[in-house]
Amino acid sequence: xxxxxxxxxxxxxxxxxxxxxxxxxxxxxxxxxxxxxxxxxxxxxxxxxxxxxxxxxxxxxxxxxxxxxxxxxxxxxxxxxxxxxxxxxxxxxxxxxxxxxxxxxxxxxxxxxxxxxxxxxxxxxxxxxxxxxxxxxxxxxxxxxxxxxxxxxxxxxxxxxxxxxxxxxxxxxxxxxxxxxxxxxxxxxxxxxxxxxxxxxxxxxxxxxxxxxxxxxxxxxxxxxxxxxxxxxxxxxxxxxxxxxxxxxxxxxxx
Amino acid sequence: xxxxxxxxxxxxxxxxxxxxxxxxxxxxxxxxxxxxxxxxxxxxxxxxxxxxxxxxxxxxxxxxxxxxxxxxxxxxxxxxxxxxxxxxxxxxxxxxxxxxxxxxxxxxxxxxxxxxxxxxxxxxxxxxxxxxxxxxxxxxxxxxxxxxxxxxxxxxxxxxxxxxxxxxxxxxxxxxxxxxxxxxxxxxxxxxxxxxxxxxxxxxxxxxxxxxxxxxxxxxxxxxxxxxxxxxxxxxxxxxxxxxxxxxxxxxxxxxxxxxxxxxxxxxxxxxxxxxxxxxxxxxxxxxxxxxxxxxxxxxxxxxxxxxxxxxxxxxxxxxxxxxxxxxxxxxxxxxxxxxx
Numbered sequence: 001x002x003x004x005x006x007x008x009x010x011x012x013x014x015x016x017x018x019x020x021x022x023x024x025x026x027x028x029x030x031x032x033x034x035x036x037x038x039x040x041x042x043x044x045x046x047x048x049x050x051x052x053x054x055x056x057x058x059x060x061x062x063x064x065x066x067x068x069x070x071x072x073x074x075x076x077x078x079x080x081x082x083x084x085x086x087x088x089x090x091x092x093x094x095x096x097x098x099x100x101x102x103x104x105x106x107x108x109x110x111x112x113x114x115x116x117x118x119x120x121x122x123x124x125x126x127x128x129x130x131x132x133x134x135x136x137x138x139x140x141x142x143x144x145x146x147x148x149x150x151x152x153x154x155x156x157x158x159x160x161x162x163x164x165x166x167x168x169x170x171x172x173x174x175x176x177x178x179x180x181x182x183x184x185x186x187x188x189x190x191x192x193x194x195x196x197x198x199x200x201x202x203x204x205x206x207x208x209x210x211x212x213x214x215x216x217x218x219x220x221x222x223x224x225x226x227x228x229x230x231x232x233x234x235x236x237x238x239x240x241x242x243x244x245x246x247x248x249x250x251x252x253x254x255x
Numbered sequence: 256x257x258x259x260x261x262x263x264x265x266x267x268x269x270x271x272x273x274x275x276x277x278x279x280x281x282x283x284x285x286x287x288x289x290x291x292x293x294x295x296x297x298x299x300x301x302x303x304x305x306x307x308x309x310x311x312x313x314x315x316x317x318x319x320x321x322x323x324x325x326x327x328x329x330x331x332x333x334x335x336x337x338x339x340x341x342x343x344x345x346x347x348x349x350x351x352x353x354x355x356x357x358x359x360x361x362x363x364x365x366x367x368x369x370x371x372x373x374x375x376x377x378x379x380x381x382x383x384x385x386x387x388x389x390x391x392x393x394x395x396x397x398x399x400x401x402x403x404x405x406x407x408x409x410x411x412x413x414x415x416x417x418x419x420x421x422x423x424x425x426x427x428x429x430x431x432x433x434x435x436x437x438x439x440x441x442x443x444x445x446x447x448x449x450x451x452x453x454x455x456x457x458x459x460x461x462x463x464x465x466x467x468x469x470x471x472x473x474x475x476x477x478x479x480x481x482x483x484x485x486x487x488x489x490x491x492x493x494x495x496x497x498x499x500x501x502x503x504x505x506x507x508x509x510x511x512x513x514x515x516x517x518x519x520x521x522x523x524x525x526x527x528x529x530x531x532x533x534x535x536x537x538x539x540x541x542x543x544x545x546x547x548x549x550x551x552x553x554x555x556x557x558x559x560x561x562x563x564x565x566x567x568x569x570x571x572x573x574x575x576x577x578x579x580x581x582x583x584x585x586x587x588x589x590x591x592x593x594x595x596x
Contacts, residue, residue, distance in 0.1 A: 013461060016443050016444035016445075017441050017442065017444060017549055018441075018443065018444050018492070018494045018497065018524050019494055019496050019497070019522070019524030019525065019526055019549075019552065020441060020524075020526050020527050020528075020549055020552035020555075020556055021494055021495075021496075022492065022494040022524075024443075024444045024491060024492060028487060028493070029488075029489060031489060032265060043280075047318075055276050055277055056277045056279045056280055057276070057280060058274060058279050058280045058515060058516065059280065060489075060490055060491045060492055060516055061489050061490060061491075062489055062491070063491045063492065064492075065279075065491065065492025065494070067276060067494065069281065070527060070552075070553045070556050070557075071556060071557060071560055075549055075553070084449050086519035104296045115584075125263070128520050133480060135351045140284040140490065140516060141280060141281050141515070141516075142282050142490060142514065142515050142516030142517075143514060143516070144282055144394075144395060144514075144573040145283040145284075145397070146281060146282055147282050147283075154334050172297075186395060192423065203386060203395075205396075205397065205402075210385070210386075211281045211282075211283075214280070214281065215280065228350075
């Protein structure tokens with residue numbers, strides 16, 4: 001999954017078979033703002049179309065996977081519906097939610113901060129400034145429940161994955177790799193560089209809405225100190241989401 | 256709370272239903288029964304809806320004890336018997352319903368004839384729903400009992416403390432579980448990442464299921480597929496049945512606990528009508544693949560639905576299995592120390 005920016009934007013998607021219960025609507029083969037926005041835009045339009053037999057719509061960087069029940073709807077009907085929606089699709093951002101994610105950078109919370117600084121030729125302070133200065137789009141969810149792939153990271157911070165993945169990355173870790181950043185929702189193995197940690201539980205089964213992020217949302221990080229982390233963490237431990245999103249209205253708001 | 260007490264869990268059984276395929280966009284794997292046909296038949300035998308939560312068994316079954324007035328269960332997907340313990344015990348055939356009274360202890364032994372079998376319980380297993388499903392996904396601790404496999408000492412809760420008396424039913428037609436022939440595959444979504452020779456080989460050669468198999472997938476052994484455009488793709492969606500091919504060229508069959516997205520190319524997808532057969536595979540089993548079209552796959556799925564409904568339609572009455580221990584105790588209770596006195 002080596003993402004690369006490109007101007008390869010196809011207006012007419014390719015339909016790729018994924019057996020008889022899913023079809024991939026592929027808009028491109030690279031990580032690209034415009035391609036991803038068409039994917040999200042198609043997802044919203046198709047949800048709105050209310051076609052019977054649609055099981056789920058899974059957006060990825062450059063394609064939408066339409067899961068369907070083949071005993072209710074035929075793939076040909078899905079293709080027809082998608083083709084009819086194509087003229088309405090937008091490659092502009094169209095709303096969504098903005099999450100501001102509190103993060104402690106460095107130290108035990110972000111054990112790779114110094115290393116990232118060394119490898120990028122920046123000071124740790126500058127790495128934090130750049131990372132927390134960006135607005136990232138959630139291109140897709142995947143890898144584990146509630147984990148969003150956020151981009152695009154400024155070029156100064158782009159690094160390949162660690163050559164030795166960690167066996168255990170703590171839940172809440174805020175990390176970077178290639179031109180993306182993410183937040184590990186639960187402890188897991190992982191090969192990304194750990195810059196810091198958020199006290200927020202992005203996936204908590206005690207809540208009515210266990211998962212906070214969704215594809216199409218935007219994310220910003222802001223630095224907090226350790227006492228604030230501990231205070232927020234205590235609330236998160238009680239099942240409190242601690243943060244709430246802002247609704248973004250209007251269109252054309254680029255990152 | 257009434258239910259079945261787990262005296263010995265056996266080989267890490269999990270509570271499964273039809274899963275939660277509608278929240279894959281949040282990164283949550285679908286999970287659910289590896290063999291939804293066997294699940295539906297087991298549930299039908301005890302009078303449940305096809306997707307009620309049941310116990311999915313692999314390798315070695317559990318020993319359970321009834322902690323309810325009575326329960327009705329059915330074991331499906333294997334020919335292994337339910338062994339009722341104790342002096343008045345004995346074997347009860349699989350593929351039939353049976354009612355057990357309080358205190359009955361029963362064991363399901365080795366499941367050497369299948370990768371997966373189901374123990375359905377009348378009323379279903381009453382654990383909380385997560386995103387509309389009780390299915391267990393152990394990697395992220397979702398569903399079932401505390402998101403984990405069932406262990407010794409657990410209680411499998413049932414919604415009713417007793418089940419009604421009625422004639423028991425039996426599934427006499429077991430041909431559905433013995434389907435042979437190649438697994439049918441639709442090419443794509445990334446068949447263009449492989450050489451034509453490799454794809455011809457996939458449909459000509461025999462592959463063997465390895466021991467590296469769990470609810471997420473089965474690693475196969477056989478002729479390696481050759482990538483012609485590298486083995487990394489920008490992540491895209493994954494569907495149950497996908498044949499994923501990582502860098503070493505050895506295909507992996509992805510099952511219900513698959514990640515929702517991934518970065519390896521998928522050469523093809525086992526059709527949904529044959530996905531239940533994937534759950535039944537055991538290490539060492541040999542398989543072959545056959546290419547068919549999406550239209551043929553949809554027709555095959557419709558046929559499977561009709562065939563499964565016909566199997567359920569043709570259930571016959573099963574002979575009584577006399578639970579003498581319970582009978583004795585009930586007589587004792589009502590005749591000598593009746594609680595209503």
